[in-house]
Amino acid sequence: MTKSSSENKHRPVVLELQNIVKTYRSGNTSFNALNGVDLKIYQGEFVSITGPSGSGKSTLMHIIGLLDSPTSGQVLLEGRDISRLKEHEMAQIRNVTLGFVFQQFNLLPKTSALENVLLPLLYSDVDKSLHHEMGVKMLTKVGLDTKLKNTPAQLSGGQQQRVAIARALINNPKIILADEPTGNLDSKSGKDVMEFFHKLNQEEGRTIVFVTHDQELAAQAQRVVVIKDGKISISKTQ
Amino acid sequence: MIKPSPSDLIKSSVRSIAKNKGRTLLTSLGIIIGVTSVILLTSIGNGLKKYVSDQFESLGSNVVYIVPGKVFNDEGGFSNTESFVTLTFDDKDISKISRQFKNDLVIPSTQLAVDVKAGDKIKKGRSLIGTTPEYGPANNSVPKETNGRWFTQEETDKNSKVAVLGNKIAQDLFGSVNPLGKKIIVKGKNLKVIGVVDKKGSTFGGPSLDDHIYTTIGTVQNITGNSDINTIQVKIKDKSLINKTKTDLEKLLLDRYEKDTFSVFDSSQLLSSINSIIGTLTIALTGIAAISLVVGGIGIMNIMLVTVSERTKEIGLRKAIGAYPRAILVQFLIEAIILSALGGFIGVVLGALGTLAINQFFPAQITPGSIILAFGVSSLVGVIFGVAPARKASKLSPIEALRYE
Numbered sequence: 279m280t281k282s283s284s285e286n287k288h289r290p291v292v293l294e295l296q297n298i299v300k301t302y303r304s305g306n307t308s309f310n311a312l313n314g315v316d317l318k319i320y321q322g323e324f325v326s327i328t329g330p331s332g333s334g335k336s337t338l339m340h341i342i343g344l345l346d347s348p349t350s351g352q353v354l355l356e357g358r359d360i361s362r363l364k365e366h367e368m369a370q371i372r373n374v375t376l377g378f379v380f381q382q383f384n385l386l387p388k389t390s391a392l393e394n395v396l397l398p399l400l401y402s403d404v405d406k407s408l409h410h411e412m413g414v415k416m417l418t419k420v421g422l423d424t425k426l427k428n429t430p431a432q433l434s435g436g437q438q439q440r441v442a443i444a445r446a447l448i449n450n451p452k453i454i455l456a457d458e459p460t461g462n463l464d465s466k467s468g469k470d471v472m473e474f475f476h477k478l479n480q481e482e483g484r485t486i487v488f489v490t491h492d493q494e495l496a497a498q499a500q501r502v503v504v505i506k507d508g509k510i511s512i513s514k515t516q
Numbered sequence: 517m518i519k520p521s522p523s524d525l526i527k528s529s530v531r532s533i534a535k536n537k538g539r540t541l542l543t544s545l546g547i548i549i550g551v552t553s554v555i556l557l558t559s560i561g562n563g564l565k566k567y568v569s570d571q572f573e574s575l576g577s578n579v580v581y582i583v584p585g586k587v588f589n590d591e592g593g594f595s596n597t598e599s600f601v602t603l604t605f606d607d608k609d610i611s612k613i614s615r616q617f618k619n620d621l622v623i624p625s626t627q628l629a630v631d632v633k634a635g636d637k638i639k640k641g642r643s644l645i646g647t648t649p650e651y652g653p654a655n656n657s658v659p660k661e662t663n664g665r666w667f668t669q670e671e672t673d674k675n676s677k678v679a680v681l682g683n684k685i686a687q688d689l690f691g692s693v694n695p696l697g698k699k700i701i702v703k704g705k706n707l708k709v710i711g712v713v714d715k716k717g718s719t720f721g722g723p724s725l726d727d728h729i730y731t732t733i734g735t736v737q738n739i740t741g742n743s744d745i746n747t748i749q750v751k752i753k754d755k756s757l758i759n760k761t762k763t764d765l766e767k768l769l770l771d772r773y774e775k776d777t778f779s780v781f782d783s784s785q786l787l788s789s790i791n792s793i794i795g796t797l798t799i800a801l802t803g804i805a806a807i808s809l810v811v812g813g814i815g816i817m818n819i820m821l822v823t824v825s826e827r828t829k830e831i832g833l834r835k836a837i838g839a840y841p842r843a844i845l846v847q848f849l850i851e852a853i854i855l856s857a858l859g860g861f862i863g864v865v866l867g868a869l870g871t872l873a874i875n876q877f878f879p880a881q882i883t884p885g886s887i888i889l890a891f892g893v894s895s896l897v898g899v900i901f902g903v904a905p906a907r908k909a910s911k912l913s914p915i916e917a918l919r920y921e
């Protein structure tokens with residue numbers, strides 16, 4: 279009972295999931311975390327994915343973000359199946375096209391905010407002489423220009439998540455994927471992060487897909503996708 | 517396609533090493549222990565070998581020894597069988613040998629354990645060696661000019677009661693007093709000291725040449741009351757004939773004595789036998805060294821395993837932001853190489869310092885071989901245990917690695 283929005287039809291599709299199934303096996307029991315998911319994400323969209331805990335939201339995000347591979351089904355990036363590419367081709371897409379923001383931040387410990395932000399550039403084609411300036415600019419953009427040298431342990435949760443967002447943005451990705459980016463934050467920091475995402479979407483035209491189980495936050499998106507038991511139950515444009 | 521340039525990877529590895537001081541220290545420690553102990557142990561073995569061969573070089577390589585009993589077994593090692601020390605030679609042997617080997621020096625000697633007295637000092641169980649004038653030069657035992665002289669042919673013919681002292685027994689009996697011209701008493705006989713031999717060093721707990729007392733052969737035979745000869749040395753002119761001389765001597769002696777009741781050998785044979793013993797010792801030392809390498813290796817492995825979850829998460833994160841597996845492997849490889857080189861270098865320095873320290877008491881000699889072995893093995897261990905977990909982790913999907921417990 280998937281409903282697609284008619285409003286998006288004039289925009290190109292950047293991401294398309296076709297009949298994605300993800301099966302986890304342990305011993306001789308197997309469990310379908312995703313059970314045939316079809317989803318289209320249009321360019322410049324701001325989509326929230328929501329649903330009860332354990333419904334498969336993270337699993338879905340990991341498959342979209344090429345952090346995990348589906349058991350069956352296809353992930354199309356601008357029409358091209360990317361779910362079964364070679365390792366180094368996937369690495370390239372994760373590096374350049376996608377920016378992933380985790381609930382647990384996943385910053386390198388004992389490593390400065392600036393170095394954390396610069397990490398993706400190490401694996402990119404960007405000229406080395408530009409790295410430092412780009413990192414400073416990005417941290418300034420998330421409001422952390424005074425914390426360049428701080429390690430994650432010396433930053434608050436909200437600040438850590440902003441470093442992680444700066445890291446996700448450093449290679450100028452088309453698509454930002456965020457799995458419960460506010461899940462570990464207090465409501466004020468969470469609100470700041472959401473505002474920042476809105477800005478990225480509206481001012482820079484980036485496509486943003488984020489997971490939340492907060493109804494209020496989900497409702498701020500242009501489109502809300504609800505997952506239940508590994509299937510999309512509602513896809514509703516506001 | 518190598519995107520992080522090698523210099524970037526090295527920088528990144530150095531940073532990671534510097535950031536994790538505890539891990540770095542513990543990993544290096546394993547390598548340091550391994551390298552240091554291997555170098556020390558092999559240094560001791562090698563030093564021992566060199567020391568012994570130096571000692572034998574001073575004995576001269578053109579002397580054939582004839583002694584009672586079976587000294588060597590058939591494998592060239594020292595014989596375990598009960599020696600027939602009861603056998604003695606006599607003047608008849610000396611003249612027979614002298615007749616056949618006209619151009620060579622035949623030097624008889626007779627040895628006796630005695631107590632020596634000088635003034636109120638007594639030293640027990642010293643070797644009194646009765647011999648001929650040729651013994652001194654043949655055994656590098658002639659006193660230096662200022663320390664007197666060896667005895668002459670005339671003194672030998674007259675059974676003169678003269679004594680040449682080893683360096684240590686001279687010290688023990690006379691201390692700072694010049695022994696030349698002084699009397700020592702052996703078995704009730706007064707011997708006049710005419711020379712003191714330079715220090716020769718001990719042979720590892722065995723009887724020291726520096727404790728020997730030399731006198732004319734007749735003097736010793738007067739004491740024992742017979743004309744027995746214990747040892748015959750034949751100093752040959754032409755060194756290349758040494759093997760033929762040994763065979764001929766053996767044949768000659770077999771006319772009078774049974775096979776295996778006497779031995780004819782030269783110092784190189786003695787040296788190779790001793791070297792084979794030291795070789796065994798060195799193998800044992802190397803075995804111990806190998807154990808410490810393994811212990812060091814286990815240390816490295818442990819610390820790598822302890823940090824594997826932390827490192828797997830790091831690998832997951834790096835993959836998630838676009839690192840391809842090879843970049844990760846190269847980074848971990850560089851880290852492991854830097855750690856191993858660092859630990860290895862410190863180990864070599866400690867091993868060298870340790871060798872110097874041991875050298876104060878005991879011969880020890882560092883060799884390039886031991887450095888290469890120690891360094892090579894521990895680096896290999898460091899690299900294998902450093903890279904293997906990384907290799908495994910880099911094969912996981914980013915999310916599996918990130919979630920690794």
Ligand SMILES: Nc1ncnc2c1ncn2[C@@H]1O[C@H](COP(=O)(O)OP(=O)(O)O)[C@@H](O)[C@H]1O
Nearest residue numbers: 302303309311330331332333334335336337338
């Ligand atoms: N690695 C895994 N192995 C086995 N089961 C898993 C694994 N990851 C997730 N699951 C299961 O898949 C389901 C969906 O998980 P997830 O996508 O994390 O849900 P959500 O993010 O919506 O809370 C859950 O029932 C979870 O237990």
Ligand SMILES: [Mg+2]
Nearest residue numbers: 335336337458
């Ligand atoms: Mg989740």
